[in-house]
Every structure is written in C-alpha cells, then in structure tokens.
Amino acid sequence: MSLKVTNSPFNQEQIDLLNRLFPTLTESQKIWLSGYLASAQVGNQEGTVEAKDTTKGNTPQTRKVTILYGSHTGNCEALAKEFTEQLQAVHLEVECLSMDDIKPKNIKKVEDLLIVTSTHGDGDPPDNALSLYDFLHSKRAPSLEGVRFSVLSLGDSSYEFFCQTGKDLDKRLEELGASRLYNRVDCDLDYEEPAQEWIQAVKQELGQEAVSSSAPASAVIEEQTTYSKKNPFKAEILENLDLNGRGSNKETRHLELDLEGSGITYEPGDSLGIYPENDPALVEQLLQVLEWDGDLTVPVNKQGEELSLREALRSIYDITTLSKPLLEKTSSLSDSLQKWLEENDSKAIQDYVYGRDLVDLVTDFAPWKGEVSDFVALLRKIPVRLYSIASSQNANPDEVHLTIGALRYEAHGRKRSGVCSVQCSERSSIGDHLPVFVQKNSNFKLPEQKDTPIIMIGAGTGVAPYRAFLQEREETEDKGPSWLFFGEQHFVSDFLYQTEWQSWLSDGVLTKMDVAFSRDTEEKVYVQHRLLENSKEVYEWLKGGAYVYVCGDETYMAKDVQNALLEIIQKEGNYTAEEAETYLNQLRKEKRYQRDVY
Incomplete structure (x- = not known):
C-alpha cells in the first residue's frame, strides 16, 4: 500500500510530489531518506525544509537519556552504542556507559534510563554489571521516583534462567519507585529484530517520530560496503x-582464515x-x-524469501537444541x-531437553499436525558461534587464527556433535570458505600501559587469546612481565602450541609458565x-599492578580459579573473606x- 500524504504542513504541489515519489522508493531508499531527514540540519534558508516540532505539546525534549549496558561477549555494548547513535540522530541528549562506569549513587540523578544487558x-x-546490580539490590539503593526506565535483555532460551538479569533489574527498578517508560523486551539469540523494535518503541515514548532507521545516511551507506x-x-x-597428538581424548583444531581484501580489523581479546x-x-x-519432502519450498523470513526445506534446515534453522x-x-x-507438558513440571522439562535435539522431539511426540511451514515457523535461527581470536593482526596482517575444540558425545542412545566445531573439524577443508565477522570485546584487553605485568589463566581452548596477547607483545616489543597458567589432560598429546610458548619463554616475551x-x-x-602453589608470588604480582585474565569454562574452571584467587588474597594479604571479595x-x-568465560 502506497503512502498518501494528506494532512501535513506541505502545500498542494509538495503533496503531489511526495505522493508520486513514495510509491517508487525501494525499502533501502526509504531507510536512507529517513536517516537523512532525521540527521539533517534544518533552517529557514530558501530551498531547505523547515522542521515542525513533533514532540508532545510542541515542547522540545529536555530530559537526558542514559543508556547503561551489561555486556559479556560484546553484543549488548554494540547495541547500546548503536542505539545511542540513533537517539542522537533525532537530537536527544544521550550518555552511554558500561554499568561499571556509572557511580552507583548517581543512579538517582538519571532522568530517562535505558538498560541493555545480557x-x-x-x-x-555480566561481570561489568555486577557492581550496579548488587547496589540496586542492597539496602543502600535510593528511591528512584522521577526516573523513567526500560530494559532490553539478551539471553538464550535454552537455559533455565533465560534473561534473568534483565528481569531482575526491571523488577527492582520498579520496586525503587522508577516508572516504566516501556515494557521490558526479552530477546533470544536471534535478537536483532526485537531489539530494533524495542528502541523504536522507546523513541515513540520519548516523543520522537518512529522511523525505520534513525542512523545518518552515511552510516547506512557504510553498512552496505563493510x-x-x-x-x-x-x-x-x-x-x-x-x-592434539596421537592417543589424545580430544581433537582441537587450529584454523587460519584469509581476511585479505575484507577491511576487517581486530585486536587481541x-x-x-x-x-x-x-x-x-x-x-x-x-x-x-x-516424512517430509526436502525439495518443498518454505519461507525463511518476513520478506517472503523461500528456500528448499532441506536447505532451510541445513543453513537457517536450529535443529540441535531443545528448550522449554x-x-x-x-x-x-x-x-x-x-498432554506431556500438562503432566510434567519445569524440572522434568529441563531434564528432557538436556542433550536432546529436534529428531528426538519429533520421534517422541509423533504424530504431528499442520503444514510443514507451520512447524518450521516455530524454529529459531541457528545461533552464531563466537570463538576467541588466537592471533594478533599486527603479526598476521591478512589473517585471523582460531582454536576450536571439536565437541562429540553420546546421549540418549545417539551420537551427538557440536554444530560449528565438528563442521570445522570434519566438513571444512583448505580452500573452503566460512562466513565470519569480528565481535569486539572491550572487556578482555591488554593493558594500555605496555610494561604492565599480566597473569593469563586458561585451560584447553581457553589458551587461545593468550597466543594473541603474546604475538602482539612480541610484535610491539612490549617489555611487561607475563605469566601463563595452562591446563589440559596430558602433556604428551594435549600441550597446545607447546613450541610457541617455549620459544616465547626463551626470548623473554613470556616470563613464566606453569x-x-x-x-x-x-x-x-x-x-x-598451580595458582595456590605459587600463592605468595601471585600476590606479589597483584600488588605490583598485574592484570589477571581468565578464559575457558565458566561452570567449573573459572569459578575454581576465582576461589583460588580469593584464597590467595585472603592468605597473603591477611584479609578477611569479605575484605578479599x-x-x-x-x-x-x-x-x-578480566574474564572471557563460556
């Protein structure tokens, strides 16, 4: 349906021009135009468009918007910065901060608060949300009457505590007297579309015209070329x-990918x-x-694009993960x-979905009603897999390296495998191509001061970013002390990158290794x-300003390492348990x- 401009501040000639123009525009042209109009400087000169105030009561918006993000992998940080640009493009005053970077007591001074958290x-x-989260849930939390807020939470619906941090903050802000600007939105792994819908709705509540994109025209063009x-x-x-060597229980792949001509840049971490x-x-x-026909075509997006069912199940939809x-x-x-759902509680459901996939589901609860397209429409998209980069771009200008552990296991009578890890292991050969992008992570970075000591702790593939760190330090000739703690199963078969660590030890790029x-x-x-065995020296490094990095499994390794660090601080610093915390x-x-855990 074409746009008809009728009730407007334009004269009849302008209305006729607009009504002829709009039906001819493509979607990308409309986005470009809306971004241009939102960001253009307007005035009274001849030939310019004079903007009409569209805020409620024709009163300019004066409340300041504060966007706080809690980000683990970088998704929320990227969204927060994107939303900041969109709101600034419609002339709102916006401040964007990590939750760690706002003084907790200053939260009561905020006017309009937008929280984006994972x-x-x-x-x-997330680690960079802990301080504010704890403060808001403490007895010291102030009254937030007069503050307006909205929460966007990112999560993974296959986990029991889906978007729990966002839910907690949303509830607590209301308890403290803040008023909800717009209802909380919980996003699954395929978060881009609901996130954009949330910010558009927030803009409307802030009294701004909702447009399909508020980004400046230059930003839209840039997205098409990068x-x-x-x-x-x-x-x-x-x-x-x-x-891995012969006889290992594991298979860890080292991938080197060609970035030549891409313009992609990255940093260690x-x-x-x-x-x-x-x-x-x-x-x-x-x-x-x-008993479906794989050649049957099905729609795969809201734009009506169609693929064969076989191709859609292979490249678009998640068929390996079940969730409540x-x-x-x-x-x-x-x-x-x-009937089964009605008869079972939440724990029974979680027990069922663990280790099972879509084949199990359709087998256990046959027969199925409806059309193929009805079923497929209920599936979520295959989640992107993120891997810590194992190289320095300064040392490898046109390449990026990865360290990927192939996941294979048996559950419920069937052999299972990791979607991406086994694709890289078994179905990816030299000369093949993988669709990739860089996920920036400002929460896992080398110190700005080049001579700062660093302690790097990782097990298995968690050693990947430390290879990038040391490549970078070698390339830039940084002289800061470095200490690596590495864990695996067997010395003979599982000592990942052994010769490289030994070379860096010999050259002094790596100071110590346990x-x-x-x-x-x-x-x-x-x-x-190993940390506890070196308790005194670890504490001396901490007192000397060392940065501590932890990368790897969150459930066991990262928690055990944190407990060890607390024990070291308490023992060597003569602190109480609370003081060590x-x-x-x-x-x-x-x-x-800094932690990069998963």
Whole structure:
C-alpha cells in the first residue's frame, strides 16, 4: 500500500510530489531518506525544509537519556552504542556507559534510563554489571521516583534462567519507585529484530517520530560496503590442523582464515563469529522421521524469501537444541506433547531437553499436525558461534587464527556433535570458505600501559587469546612481565602450541609458565592448584599492578580459579573473606580482573 500524504504542513504541489515519489522508493531508499531527514540540519534558508516540532505539546525534549549496558561477549555494548547513535540522530541528549562506569549513587540523578544487558551462567549478571546490580539490590539503593526506565535483555532460551538479569533489574527498578517508560523486551539469540523494535518503541515514548532507521545516511551507506554481523565476510580457510597428538581424548583444531581484501580489523581479546551449518546427515534424518519432502519450498523470513526445506534446515534453522519455550510452542502441533507438558513440571522439562535435539522431539511426540511451514515457523535461527581470536593482526596482517575444540558425545542412545566445531573439524577443508565477522570485546584487553605485568589463566581452548596477547607483545616489543597458567589432560598429546610458548619463554616475551596436566598424575591437578602453589608470588604480582585474565569454562574452571584467587588474597594479604571479595571486586572495577568465560 502506497503512502498518501494528506494532512501535513506541505502545500498542494509538495503533496503531489511526495505522493508520486513514495510509491517508487525501494525499502533501502526509504531507510536512507529517513536517516537523512532525521540527521539533517534544518533552517529557514530558501530551498531547505523547515522542521515542525513533533514532540508532545510542541515542547522540545529536555530530559537526558542514559543508556547503561551489561555486556559479556560484546553484543549488548554494540547495541547500546548503536542505539545511542540513533537517539542522537533525532537530537536527544544521550550518555552511554558500561554499568561499571556509572557511580552507583548517581543512579538517582538519571532522568530517562535505558538498560541493555545480557545474562550468563546460572542467571548471573555480566561481570561489568555486577557492581550496579548488587547496589540496586542492597539496602543502600535510593528511591528512584522521577526516573523513567526500560530494559532490553539478551539471553538464550535454552537455559533455565533465560534473561534473568534483565528481569531482575526491571523488577527492582520498579520496586525503587522508577516508572516504566516501556515494557521490558526479552530477546533470544536471534535478537536483532526485537531489539530494533524495542528502541523504536522507546523513541515513540520519548516523543520522537518512529522511523525505520534513525542512523545518518552515511552510516547506512557504510553498512552496505563493510563486513559485519549483518554482512559476514566469506573467509577462505588457509590452514586446518589438529593440535592434539596421537592417543589424545580430544581433537582441537587450529584454523587460519584469509581476511585479505575484507577491511576487517581486530585486536587481541576480540572474538570471531562464524555462521555455522547443520550436519547434512542430521537434516536427512529429521526429514526421514517426519516424512517430509526436502525439495518443498518454505519461507525463511518476513520478506517472503523461500528456500528448499532441506536447505532451510541445513543453513537457517536450529535443529540441535531443545528448550522449554520451543516445546511449549510446538505443542500446538502435537496432542501427545501438549498432554506431556500438562503432566510434567519445569524440572522434568529441563531434564528432557538436556542433550536432546529436534529428531528426538519429533520421534517422541509423533504424530504431528499442520503444514510443514507451520512447524518450521516455530524454529529459531541457528545461533552464531563466537570463538576467541588466537592471533594478533599486527603479526598476521591478512589473517585471523582460531582454536576450536571439536565437541562429540553420546546421549540418549545417539551420537551427538557440536554444530560449528565438528563442521570445522570434519566438513571444512583448505580452500573452503566460512562466513565470519569480528565481535569486539572491550572487556578482555591488554593493558594500555605496555610494561604492565599480566597473569593469563586458561585451560584447553581457553589458551587461545593468550597466543594473541603474546604475538602482539612480541610484535610491539612490549617489555611487561607475563605469566601463563595452562591446563589440559596430558602433556604428551594435549600441550597446545607447546613450541610457541617455549620459544616465547626463551626470548623473554613470556616470563613464566606453569602447567597442569590433570590425567598425568594419580591425583588430578588443575590450574587453580598451580595458582595456590605459587600463592605468595601471585600476590606479589597483584600488588605490583598485574592484570589477571581468565578464559575457558565458566561452570567449573573459572569459578575454581576465582576461589583460588580469593584464597590467595585472603592468605597473603591477611584479609578477611569479605575484605578479599572487596579486593577482587576492586580489581575488576579497575579492569585488572578480566574474564572471557563460556
């Protein structure tokens, strides 16, 4: 339906021109034009457009907008900065901060508060949201009457505590007297569209005209010519090696990808996103169980684009992860599933979805009603996989390196495998291409002062960013002391990048290295044990200004390492347990305790 301009401040000739123009515009032209109008300087000169005040009561908006983000992988930070640009483009005063960077007591001075936060672990806030989160939930939290707020929360619906941090903050702000500017929006892994809908709705509540894009015209053009999450670069695989030796229980791949001509830049600590594809064999198994025709075409987006069902299940939809929301949605197509959900509690549902995939679901709760397109429309998109970058761009100008552990296991009578990791291991050869983009991570970065000591702690593939750190320090000839704690199963078969660490030790780029190979001794030894064995020296490094980095498994390794650090601080600093917690929290606030955990 074409736009008809009638009730407006334009004269009849202008109305006729607009009504002839708008039906001819493409969607991208409309976005460009809306961004241009939103960002253009307006005046009274001949030939310019005189803007009419569209705010409520024709009174200019004077309230300041504060955007606070809690970000673990960088998604929320990127969104917050994008939203800041959009709001500034419609002439709002906006301040964008990490939750760690606002003084907690100043929260009561905020006027319009927008929170963008993720959740990780067992419903925990991101590291850079902890201080504000704890303050708001403490007895010291002030009254927030007069503050208006809205929350955008990112999460993963396959986890029990989906978007819990956002839910907690939304509830607590209301309890403290703040008024809700717009209802909280909870986003799954495919968050881009609901996030944009949220910011458009917020703009309307702020008294601004909602447009399809408020970005300046130049920003829209830039997106079409640069590679990003929305426009990934197809990087050629230059190398694909198995880092583990003969007899290892693991398979860890070292990938080198060609970035030549992409214009992509990254820093040590950033991550590389890969858009993976499902195993074709699993797709065929699903088609066989459901007796669906793989050549049937199905829509795959709101624009009506269609693919064959086989291709859609291979490259678009997540068929390997079950979640409670998915079971609830698909129950409308299965009477037996609907009955089962009614008879079982939340714990039973979580127990069922763990380790199962879509093949299990459609097999266990057959028969299924409705059309193929009805079922497919309920599936979420395949999540992007993020991997810590294992190289320095200064040392490898046209390349990016990754360290990926192939995930294979058996559950419920069937062999299972990681979607992206096994794609890289088994179905990606030299010369093939992977769609990639860089995910910036400002929460895991080398110190600005080049001579600062660093302590790097990681197990398995968690050692990847430290390879990038040392490549960078070698290339820039930084002289700061460095200490690596590395853990794996066996010295002979699992010492990832062994010759490189030894070379850096010999050259002085790496000052110290302590290793823990858990399966080589009768009593298992892990990186946290090596930390405790070096308790006094670790504390001396901390007192000397060292930055501490932790990368790897969050559930076990990262928690055990944190407990070890607290024990070291308490013992060597003669602190109470509470004082040790405060000490470590202060390190985190100073960016001297950084974690990249998953």
